[in-house]
Amino acid sequence: MQPFDSLQNLLMRLPSIGRRQARRLVFFLLQQDSGFRKELSSMIQSVDQNMRLCQNSFQYFYSVNPDEALSLIERDGSRHTEQIMIVEKDMDLEAIEKSNTYKGTYFVIGGLIPAIKDDTSHLRIEPLLQHIDNRAQSGLTEIIMAFSYNPESEHTRMYLEEKLKPVIAKHSLTISKLGRGLSTGTELEYSDSDTLRHAMESRG
Numbered sequence: 001m002q003p004f005d006s007l008q009n010l011l012m013r014l015p016s017i018g019r020r021q022a023r024r025l026v027f028f029l030l031q032q033d034s035g036f037r038k039e040l041s042s043m044i045q046s047v048d049q050n051m052r053l054c055q056n057s058f059q060y061f062y063s064v065n066p067d068e069a070l071s072l073i074e075r076d077g078s079r080h081t082e083q084i085m086i087v088e089k090d091m092d093l094e095a096i097e098k099s100n101t102y103k104g105t106y107f108v109i110g111g112l113i114p115a116i117k118d119d120t121s122h123l124r125i126e127p128l129l130q131h132i133d134n135r136a137q138s139g140l141t142e143i144i145m146a147f148s149y150n151p152e153s154e155h156t157r158m159y160l161e162e163k164l165k166p167v168i169a170k171h172s173l174t175i176s177k178l179g180r181g182l183s184t185g186t187e188l189e190y191s192d193s194d195t196l197r198h199a200m201e202s203r204g
Contacts, residue, residue: 136171
């Protein structure tokens with residue numbers, strides 16, 4: 001297989017990129033000067049070498065220190081440690097941070113459960129339960145479920161709530177979800193700050 005085709009096939013593995021789009025991207029790269037391609041290659045290598053996965057929240061973060069285990073949020077002593085928000089993915093976390101409506105901590109669960117198939121192998125269930133149990137012993141009082149409003153998200157939320165029942169009962173924790181403001185089918189990562197603020201304020 002020629003390098004052109006190999007690169008096209010790699011690009012097709014990106015979200016929402018089909019064969020035609022991937023081919024256009026390869027031609028676009030060829031039309032750029034070599035400096036652009038070298039910079040792109042260098043940035044990809046830098047991300048590969050210096051992106052870490054937080055051992056507490058499972059958020060991706062950048063650090064040139066290979067021994068750094070916690071994200072900036074987890075290292076921030078001003079965060080409200082009595083709250084933890086469970087989100088599907090990093091993009092949701094970033095959207096909530098940009099809205100400036102929440103000052104607690106996070107846990108990135110890693111995906112959703114398909115409504116027609118109970119596949120939970122990709123979710124960080126055991127790390128979540130352990131993390132909640134540990135945090136509850138040092139001041140955690142509220143768990144906030146922050147998911148988009150669609151069937152998969154609701155299915156995931158109910159599954160997690162069932163899994164969390166023992167640790168919630170053990171530590172008398174409160175569990176809540178984002179309230180009105182998010183309409184059905186709305187993706188959390190695309191919601192504006194006012195919508196997220198309203199959803200946070202009306203959570204229950």
